[in-house]
Amino acid sequence: MRIATWNINGVKARIASLLTWLRTAEPDIVCLQEIKTVDEGFPRLEIESLGYNVATHGQKGFNGVAILSKHPIEDVSRGLPGDPDDPQARYIEAVVPAGERIVRVGGLYLPNGNPIGGDKFAYKLAWLDRLEAHARALLALEEPLVLCGDFNIIPEAEDAKTPAAWVNDALFQPESRRAWRRLLALGLTDAVRAVHPQAGVYTFWDYQAGAWQKDNGIRIDHLLLSPSAADRLVDAGVDRTPRGWEKPSDHTPAWVELDL
DNA sequence: ATGCCTTGTCGCACAAGA
Numbered sequence: 001m002r003i004a005t006w007n008i009n010g011v012k013a014r015i016a017s018l019l020t021w022l023r024t025a026e027p028d029i030v031c032l033q034e035i036k037t038v039d040e041g042f043p044r045l046e047i048e049s050l051g052y053n054v055a056t057h058g059q060k061g062f063n064g065v066a067i068l069s070k071h072p073i074e075d076v077s078r079g080l081p082g083d084p085d086d087p088q089a090r091y092i093e094a095v096v097p098a099g100e101r102i103v104r105v106g107g108l109y110l111p112n113g114n115p116i117g118g119d120k121f122a123y124k125l126a127w128l129d130r131l132e133a134h135a136r137a138l139l140a141l142e143e144p145l146v147l148c149g150d151f152n153i154i155p156e157a158e159d160a161k162t163p164a165a166w167v168n169d170a171l172f173q174p175e176s177r178r179a180w181r182r183l184l185a186l187g188l189t190d191a192v193r194a195v196h197p198q199a200g201v202y203t204f205w206d207y208q209a210g211a212w213q214k215d216n217g218i219r220i221d222h223l224l225l226s227p228s229a230a231d232r233l234v235d236a237g238v239d240r241t242p243r244g245w246e247k248p249s250d251h252t253p254a255w256v257e258l259d260l
Numbered sequence: 261a262t263g264c265c266t267t268g269t270c271g272c273a274c275a276a277g278a
Contacts, residue, residue: 009266009267009277010266010267010268012267012268013266013267013268034267034277036267036268037268060268060269061267061268061269061275061276062267062268062275062276062277112276112277112278113278114276114277114278152278166278169278170278171278204278206264206265206277206278207264207265207266207277208263208264208265208266209263209264209265210264218278220278247266249266250265250266250277250278
């Protein structure tokens with residue numbers, strides 16, 4: 001069972017690349033972020049024609065998340081618990097049956113949080129508090145769980161080509177990184193870090209200033225595993241190929257293979 | 261120090277991204 005996460009920066013602008021990648025990478029489950037469309041605008045039929053089920057949590061113009069799965073998608077919930085008045089579409093969760101077992105998948109698009117010290121940074125930290133509380137509740141279920149998506153957090157200096165450039169950015173603030181470590185302290189495993197502990201594994205390269213050509217990247221898209229999912233961890237990694245295509249997203253997919 | 265690109269929007273510039 002291969003589960004991937006990809007911030008595609010606009011599903012309508014990226015549909016051809018998405019279909020190509022689905023055909024070649026053949027992931028079982030994909031969490032998408034920044035679909036940037038309402039549910040009615042999501043290119044559902046084209047994706048379903050490749051054998052995927054689709055669940056979306058869209059929003060006009062910004063944000064928006066989705067889950068694609070070759071297996072049935074059950075018990076879908078939309079929105080991160082903890083603030084029913086939060087209008088931003090940044091979280092979707094579902095249960096996917098996998099043979100004798102199930103896997104619970106939470107797809108998330110964490111707020112960017114810039115500039116630091118403002119309302120947006122406070123929203124990011126509050127969102128992280130809500131995520132920690134929800135993760136704690138999910139871990140109590142003792143299920144195979146994958147919490148994945150665009151966390152907008154650079155966990156450590158080795159997760160950036162030029163960490164000094166990020167010291168005043170919300171993605172690399174001590175508060176953001178502390179919240180990340182609190183998630184790990186709950187018992188969640190950073191799958192890509194577990195398989196690739198070395199520096200230089202990136203998932204995002206800015207469109208500007210030739211960042212991709214210089215490999216001036218950061219690792220901000222992550223897959224966190226519950227203990228029972230981590231027990232079944234076979235492999236994990238980052239698929240850099242779509243970042244090199246024409247009209248790419250600035251993010252590229254990260255993935256995990258579980259023996260479910 | 262700033263913009264560098266890219267997307268979507270009741271567009272013809274701007275917000276938001278990271």
